[in-house]
Amino acid sequence: MKAHFKTMLLMLFVIVQNTVAQDTKRIFNTKEKNAVVSAVKTHLEESYIDLDLSKKMITELDKNLKSNKYNKITSPDEFSKTITEDLQSISKDLHLKVRFEPERIAQEKHVVSEEKQLEMEKRTALQMAEVNYGFEEAKILDGNIGYLNLTQFVDIKYAEETASATMNFLSNTNAIIIDLRSNGGGVPSMMQLLSSYFFDKTPVLLSDFYERKTNTKTQLYSFENVIGKRSINKPLYILTSKNTFSAAEAFAYTLKHLDKATVVGEITKGGANRTKRVNLNDEFTISIPYIQSIHPVTKSNWEGKGVQPTIKTNEKDAFVYAYVDAIEKTFKRNKNTTLNKIGYVFLQDKSVDNAIIVFQENVKLFPNDSNSWDSLGEAYFANQDKKNALKAYKKALELDSTLDSAKSMIQKLESKN
Structure with a gap:
């Protein structure tokens, strides 16, 4: 019986694959294109968050139809990409996409039993567990600074236990760095949970949401109850890059403007609004932003602009600048010794550029x-920057004429010139 069931599933899969292959190769005619464009226009007019922008996009599509821009396109994939480019050229909205995906639509229409749904749910949970729900690395750095590399925002119905365990692991540190440089987003519930660890138990408004189609407003608050210890008054640093997107941006933007976080790195990608994927017909879908995020302080969001960092630097250097700033803010004594130790840890790990930043x-x-000058000279020398190494060593010797290490390196460098 099981073998028969597996055979049936395999046959269904092959049929769907063959259908998709045939659909990809077939000629995509003008009537079909017009029908897709018409469906896109309908959903833009009904649901897109910004009515004025939706009208401009509809005008652009009409203009392109009249100019026969789409006539030469025969591939459904190419057509969907072209429509997406046209919509994004007006809206600058990276969430807004048209896709050719008949296989996905066919699978959606296939009736799945409750038992099968439960099996799929378990499979999803297992897949999330295999990547530790996006919690890629958590550690305590020298100077008692916590570090978390978070690569995605997974639904808390799967990841709450892991998230809570991680936040409790970091709860006794002097400051926390959360690295979102490779985080492409996820779901709001994880953003809500993690944010809650940086507020007390009184719920705080994190975001307002507005849906134009239904003219309804909803709100997102921090949780009154979390598992374990909170980090209410602790310095928080959020690392960003140009690839940080969606829910990851929401976390950075929300906490920055509630004065809970220092954002360090690059301007983010700029996708702020909640999106749903809708079937246009049996072959095409549209991902359409339909709920607008509104921050309670700025009364705006980061759509199309990205989250602006507090400390602007490139993606590569964001970590070390956040780390140094955390040490500066949290150490009252032995700051000099601690920074020197951190610099040498970077040197030993062959992270010479980071070591130079710390010593500088x-x-x-x-x-x-x-x-400190002697250490900076050593880092420059390791980086084969002999000119700056010599300057640093000379400064060290000027401050302490008995410093034998500086004398030795100056002789070595000058003898090579």
Whole structure:
């Protein structure tokens, strides 16, 4: 019986695959194109978050139809990509996409039993567990600074236990760095949960939401109850890149403008509004932003603009700048010694560029400390920057004429010139 069932599933899969292959190769005629464009226009007019922009996009599509722009396109895939480009050229909305995906639509229409749905749910949970629900790395850095590399925002129905365990692991640190540089987003519930660890139990308004089609408003608050210890007054740093998107941006933007986080890195991708995927027909879908996010402080969001970092730097250097700033803000004593130790950890790990940044910051903070200049000279030398190494060693010797390590390196560098 099981073998027969597997055979039937295999046959169904092959049929669907063959159908998709045939659909991809077939000629896509003008009547079909017009029908897809018409369906796109209907959904834009009904649901897209910005009515004025939807009208402009509809005008653009009409203009392209009249100019026969789409006439030469015979591939459904190419057609969907072209329509997407036309919509995004007006809206600048990276969530707004038309896709050719008959296989996905066919699978959706296939009636699935309750038992099968439960099996699929378990499979999804297992897949999420295999990547630890996006919690890729959590550790305590020198100086008691917590670090979390979070690669996606998974629904808390799967990931609450892991999220809570991670936040509790980091709860006794002096500051926390959450790395979202490779995070493409996910679902709001994880953003809501993680945010809640940085507020007290009194619920705080995180975001308002407005749906134009139904003219309804909803709100998202921090949770009154979380598992374990909160980190209410702890410095929080959120690392971003140009690839940080959607729910990851929501987390950064929300906490930045509620004065709970320092954002370090690059301007993010710029996708703010909630999206749903709708079938246009049996072959095409549209992902359409239909609910607008509105921050309670800015009364706006980051759509098309991205989240602006508090400390702007490139993606590669974001971590070390956040780390140094965290040490500066949380250490009252032995700051010089701690930064020097961190610099040498980077040197030992062959992260010479990071070591140089740490040592440079150390000599800014402690310009009369000979050892800090000596360490900076060592980092420059490791980076084969002999000119700056010599300057640093000379400064170290100027501050301490008995510093033998600086004397030795100056002789070595000058003998090579």
